[in-house]
Structures are given as C-alpha cells and as structure tokens.
Amino acid sequence: MIIIDPRYTDTGAGREDEWIPIRPGTDAALVNALAYVMITEDMVDQPFLDKYCVGYDEKTLPASAPKNGHYKAYILGQGRDGIAKTPEWASQITGIPAARIVKLAREIGSAKPAYISQGWGAAASCQRRNRYSRNLYAGDPDRQRRH
Numbered sequence: 001m002i003i004i005d006p007r008y009t010d011t012g013a014g015r016e017d018e019w020i021p022i023r024p025g026t027d028a029a030l031v032n033a034l035a036y037v038m039i040t041e042d043m044v045d046q047p048f049l050d051k052y053c054v055g056y057d058e059k060t061l062p063a064s065a066p067k068n069g070h071y072k073a074y075i076l077g078q079g080r081d082g083i084a085k086t087p088e089w090a091s092q093i094t095g096i097p098a099a100r101i102v103k104l105a106r107e108i109g110s111a112k113p114a115y116i117s118q119g120w121g122a123a124a125s126c127q128r129r130n131r132y133s134r135n136l137y138a139g140d141p142d143r144q145r146r147h
Contacts, residue, residue: 026094033090034105043109045139
C-alpha cells in the first residue's frame with residue numbers, strides 16, 4: 001500500500017509500504033504526470049478508450065471541439081497551453097521526485113488490477129475525477145469499487 005498525502009497520518013499507521021509526501025492541493029499535477037508516463041510508455045488500454053471514452057484522443061473528439069482539444073494532447077503538451085505534463089514538470093509542483101513519479105506510474109500501469117482510493121480533502125471532488133480518469137485510460141473503470 002502506497003499512501004500519497006501531505007501529512008503522515010494514522011491512515012497507514014505503519015501498515016503502508018511507502019508514504020509519498022505531496023504538497024497540498026497538487027494531486028492533479030501528479031495525476032497528469034502519471035498519465036504522461038502511461039501514455040508515452042504505451043501503458044493505456046487503447047481499445048477500451050476507443051470504445052468508451054469521448055475526448056481522450058483525436059479519434060473520439062467531437063467534431064465541434066477545437067483541434068488538439070482532447071485529453072491526450074493536453075497531457076503531451078500539444079493542447080492550448082503547450083505544456084507537456086512530464087514527471088519533471090509535476091515534480092516542481094508536487095515536490096515528489098520525477099524518478100518516483102515515473103516508478104509510481106509504471107507500478108500502477110502494470111498492476112492488474114490496481115486499487116486507488118481517494119481521501120476526503122477540500123478538493124476531493126476534483127481529485128476523484130482525476131483518479132477516475134486515470135482508471136479509464138488504464139481500461140479499468142471499476143478499480144475504485146474493488147476491495
């Protein structure tokens with residue numbers, strides 16, 4: 001069990017395999033960098049994305065959407081902001097070393113199934129959406145519900 005939290009709390013109470021401290025409110029940057037690694041290292045379930053996700057890439061982008069307005073373009077830095085969401089980019093925001101972000105992405109991408117649970121902080125709604133998105137591009141939307 002890996003716990004990612006700004007504070008070491010009694011959630012793990014010594015039962016965790018690792019605690020990764022993160023700057024408060026920077027979870028989205030971490031999730032984006034995890035997506036970057038999973039996309040660039042071909043760890044996404046493309047057939048699943050093609051069938052069930054609208055807007056992940058150019059193939060599923062609605063005709064009314066702007067060019068490169070899809071999620072993959074945003075993550076790779078080909079979208080409107082032009083910023084690739086690399087582990088190095090996220091490291092500066094989250095305080096987590098880039099090498100650890102890469103390792104975490106590979107661990108999540110290779111775990112079948114993986115289980116990701118969110119906390120209940122002030123930004124929990126936004127962060128849950130990010131985590132569910134990560135589960136979708138890995139081709140396993142039920143990861144949140146499994147125990």
